[in-house]
Amino acid sequence: MSHRARETSGWSLAILVVVVFSLVPVVWIVMLSLKTSASATDGSFIPHHWTLSNYSDIFKLGTFTDALRNSIGIGLISTLLAVALACAAAYAIARLDFPGKAAILAVALAVAMFPQISLVGPLYNLWRQIGLYDTWPGLIIPYMTFALPLSIYVLSAFFREIPWELEQAAQVDGATPFQAFMKVIVPLATPGIVTTFILVFIICWNDFVFAISLTSTTAAQTVPAAISTFPGVSQFTVPYGDIAAAAVVVTVPVMLLVLLFQRRIVSGLTAGAVKG
């Protein structure tokens, strides 16, 4: 076998291992969601009896549809707020000269390392006193806060790469400052903002600590918290099919985002990590 053929087969093997390792748990939960409730405990990887009834079941369950609505609403609002605040801050960090820049990045780093569970007690206490417990704002406020550090790092890394001189060039060519900003800078900044939006949305969509602690009813419970409270047929049975189907439903949108924007996510995360 030639050197080249050996190299090719080596890489094929490595890639195969990565693909299998990454996908097995995902395929497994899909398979479990397609098993009938009688065969859910047969321990086979591939269902013997296929069914879609778990999916129709969870959509009949008010808990799940409400949780889906909460997850989407809370996730989008938190993400919009975090990205808007971070855009302003990142613009200043990337373009303006002012003292205390290092201090701001240090605060962001400290927030990124903060143990979120340490906030659960005081927020639980405070939210109950001021009426934010089990409401959308009660989750949006912590989500937005913990999304800010990553947003600021990733956006300021992107903004530093933008050739801002083009804005002046456009103004020299007769564009108004507003036109120059909208026509030149906005298109250049959009990819970075979209990437940040996706990364932040994934963080908010995935949270469990705050969701399980600061909500109690379908008014604000998000999907991860709702899944963990799915009722079984009796106290001692686990609703395998419902859990698996709900898990698949919340996973699909994120997987699509990840696969569609794979290149941008990789560059966003690596830029944020190293250049910050």
Added chain:
Amino acid sequence: MTTGAVAAPPAAAAPPRRRRLTERAREERRLAALLVGPALIVMIAVTAYPIIDAVILSLQRSDLRFPAQSKFIGLANYGHVFSAPVFWQDVLHTVIITVISVSIQFVLGMCLALIMHRAIFARGLVRGVALIPYGIVAVVAAYSWELAWSLNSGWIPKLLGLSGDPLSHTFGTYVAIIVTEVWKNTPFMALLLLAGLALVPDELLEAAKVDGATAWQRFIRITVPLMKPAILVALLFRTLDAFRIFDTIYIFNQGAQGTESISMLNYATLLNRLNLGLGSAVSIVLFLFVALIAFVFIKGFGAGAAPGGEG
């Protein structure tokens, strides 16, 4: 952190800036304060205020089941925490899970990063697929593995030919929890390491190859030292995150089978036993542990140079 110097536009870097601020520079500072202010205020208000509140609560007897008995009791809650064997056991569980899972994530993450960096074909496929565990909801990942290991529903006991339920004893549960953590977090570790690999110049590796260095020697003598900052950042972020482990343990068994972590204890004290005073003391202790780990990494190993600065 050298950000300021790199990003400063030429106009603001005019010579007389130290002595007297020009009108323009002052205006720039005002604008910067206006732009940075909101984000900074949100971050400080939503973390600093509750943590101060937690400190105050931790000095009180504050039990929501007996609100009438609330009063200031000094450091008694901390005394309870430090003299409780369950606390030290939970510290041990957390350290075991953190050390083992982060070590495995580091080794596998490095392999994955090298594959993502060097793959001669299907690079897009590898990167896309490897990101899936990163994007997946932590609760879903935990359920997928828990239901795979459980004797009732899973395929793993059958595959390994186990007769008993691996999740009914401590060792099996630790293995399952660590596998879950490794699966979920290796991609993020790999991405952080990939950023470091990109900084290693190819010419240097080529030169070493010409000089007869083996692949392993090139990796250990050239690649690793050059990407040391990225390695430290990756280890710092993953260690802090692993130390706060909560979701996976909550879904597996809420800390049964001797797997309760500090975060799990914190949650149970606060929200199951509704003991805000004692729970807040655990919160503050956890906060201090995390701060200590960050301090050791940043001051001890110099990990702070990379995040936030341009390195």
